[in-house]
Amino acid sequence: MTADVVFVGGGVIGLSGAWAAARAGLSATVVDPAPGRGSSWVAAGMLAPVTEATFGEEHLVRLLVAAAGRWPDFAADLGSATGTDVGYRPCGMVVVAADPSDRSVIDQLLGYQQRLGLAARRLSGTECRQLVPALAPGVRGGAEMPGDHQVDNRKLVGALLEACGGAGVTFVADRVTAVVTGPDGAARGVHLAAGGDLPAGAVVACAGAATPLLDGVPPGTFPAVRPVKGHVLRLRGPADHPLLERTVRGLVHGRPCYLVPRADGRLVVGATSEERGFDTTVQAGAVHALLDDARTLVPGIDELELEESMAGLRPGSPDNAPFVGWTGVPRLAVATGHYRNGILLTPLTAEGIAAVLTGEPLPPPLDGFGPDRSTPTTAGHVR
Numbered sequence: 456m457t458a459d460v461v462f463v464g465g466g467v468i469g470l471s472g473a474w475a476a477a478r479a480g481l482s483a484t485v486v487d488p489a490p491g492r493g494s495s496w497v498a499a500g501m502l503a504p505v506t507e508a509t510f511g512e513e514h515l516v517r518l519l520v521a522a523a524g525r526w527p528d529f530a531a532d533l534g535s536a537t538g539t540d541v542g543y544r545p546c547g548m549v550v551v552a553a554d555p556s557d558r559s560v561i562d563q564l565l566g567y568q569q570r571l572g573l574a575a576r577r578l579s580g581t582e583c584r585q586l587v588p589a590l591a592p593g594v595r596g597g598a599e600m601p602g603d604h605q606v607d608n609r610k611l612v613g614a615l616l617e618a619c620g621g622a623g624v625t626f627v628a629d630r631v632t633a634v635v636t637g638p639d640g641a642a643r644g645v646h647l648a649a650g651g652d653l654p655a656g657a658v659v660a661c662a663g664a665a666t667p668l669l670d671g672v673p674p675g676t677f678p679a680v681r682p683v684k685g686h687v688l689r690l691r692g693p694a695d696h697p698l699l700e701r702t703v704r705g706l707v708h709g710r711p712c713y714l715v716p717r718a719d720g721r722l723v724v725g726a727t728s729e730e731r732g733f734d735t736t737v738q739a740g741a742v743h744a745l746l747d748d749a750r751t752l753v754p755g756i757d758e759l760e761l762e763e764s765m766a767g768l769r770p771g772s773p774d775n776a777p778f779v780g781w782t783g784v785p786r787l788a789v790a791t792g793h794y795r796n797g798i799l800l801t802p803l804t805a806e807g808i809a810a811v812l813t814g815e816p817l818p819p820p821l822d823g824f825g826p827d828r829s830t831p832t833t834a835g836h837v838r
């Protein structure tokens with residue numbers, strides 16, 4: 456049977472898009488050799504439009520703020536569809552400085568964030584330690600972002616897989632090598648690495664950082680997305696006596712660092728940012744640097760178990776913003792380039808994918824985030 460739409464890639468973007476498409480009445484197939492085990496599995500799960508806001512990215516900040524607003528309903532919807540609590544936790548964040556120079560950087564960014572009208576306030580060192588007693592005595596103050604939250608990205612992946620299954624989404628455990636086009640140049644399915652074609656009414660390319668590697672379409676069809684490597688660590692402590700109640704981000708002698716506490720006592724520590732192509736090797740130096748920075752801010756991590764170290768590939772785009780919409784190849788859409796904020800952008804991107812596939816306008820926050828950085832047309836919709 457020919458599916459209405461095939462999704463190439465089953466990370467949070469492909470899975471949430473397929474779930475949204477199925478809920479909109481389309482038959483959807485996800486092709487992925489290891490769904491949910493890409494960047495979406497490695498991520499820290501921060502939903503942080505304010506702490507991610509940086510100079511010159513006002514358009515992205517508006518998108519991130521809108522995305523954050525979608526999260527409470529999205530988490531509740533997933534919860535009712537699957538019975539899974541995805542760990543959406545409105546815990547707020549504190550950003551702290553290890554030295555006076557870090558403090559000055561945080562202050563400058565804070566001024567910018569406040570000028571944009573974002574919820575953020577300056578804190579002295581004492582105020583930081585009142586909010587987060589586990590902070591090191593030497594912390595030089597910082598800022599509080601009460602509206603930046605978190606979700607457990609691994610529970611999210613599990614819930615999306617289950618929700619897709621429940622909504623009738625089909626899974627094919629294979630790798631797509633190429634988009635298949637017809638004599639009219641329009642996408643009409645995908646070619647599988649194991650051999651054979653999978654026909655479909657439309658194709659959504661959402662293979663994260665690997666999206667531009669897909670063959671079968673003219674050069675330049677896919678936007679310039681590249682892998683940006685990030686190491687993270689997972690530490691484990693007692694659930695009944697957590698070290699942190701809210702996320703701590705910080706600058707340690709110029710290096711960014713974060714510690715994201717989960718409800719079960721685990722702590723996600725991240726992250727490096729490296730341009731190394733498709734390499735996901737875990738390197739000793741990166742693990743050492745992350746632990747060193749994290750214990751400079753929160754010395755108590757020394758007592759926790761080092762449970763896991765991993766590296767993932769963020770799908771980076773030239774302007775750090777995602778691409779969602781139809782490409783120049785009819786019936787071929789793309790959803791990638793979510794870079795550091797793919798978990799945060801999941802609900803909004805899913806809405807956008809369902810909208811283009813059903814011929815509806817994109818949700819307004821996504822205007823201007825098409826592959827050609829103009830508002831995508833609705834041409835090529837499935838229904």
Ligand SMILES: Cc1cc2nc3c(=O)[nH]c(=O)nc-3n(C[C@H](O)[C@H](O)[C@H](O)COP(=O)(O)OP(=O)(O)OC[C@H]3O[C@@H](n4cnc5c(N)ncnc54)[C@H](O)[C@@H]3O)c2cc1C
Nearest residue numbers: 464466468493494495499500501631663685796797798799
């Ligand atoms: C260290 C780190 C920390 C992060 N922290 C956060 C955070 O706190 N908050 C946040 O919002 N974001 C965070 N991110 C970013 C976030 O993880 C990504 O933006 C998001 O997961 C991208 O989702 P995706 O579905 O596009 O890609 P992925 O999750 O990478 O999924 C792509 C999928 O495509 C599949 N695939 C690839 N090629 C093919 C092919 N040819 N055929 C079929 N399938 C294919 C892969 O197997 C994979 O499952 C972080 C990322 C990293 C690396």
